[in-house]
Amino acid sequence: MKWAYIFVINVWAFYLMWSDKQKAKKREWRVSESALFFVAAIGGAWGAWLGMYAFRHKTQKMPFVIGMPFLAFLTVAILWTMR
Numbered sequence: 001m002k003w004a005y006i007f008v009i010n011v012w013a014f015y016l017m018w019s020d021k022q023k024a025k026k027r028e029w030r031v032s033e034s035a036l037f038f039v040a041a042i043g044g045a046w047g048a049w050l051g052m053y054a055f056r057h058k059t060q061k062m063p064f065v066i067g068m069p070f071l072a073f074l075t076v077a078i079l080w081t082m083r
Helices: 001-024 034-054 061-082
Strands: none
Touching: 001 034, 001 061, 034 061
């Protein structure tokens, strides 16, 4: 069950990065940075991190460049302790 959750939350985070990038191109209402970090913090950091570089989005913002890898490895550490 936990692996299904991790998969779904990471797909969602990846989608949110794509969606925010599309909205930025169209100058539409955007996904907030706090929402992106929240989804990453609840387990979607790998999807968000991958989405950052797949869509070249938020790669110049230092909180994202440092924060997403940190949250991704924190997720691995937490999952490792829960095995």
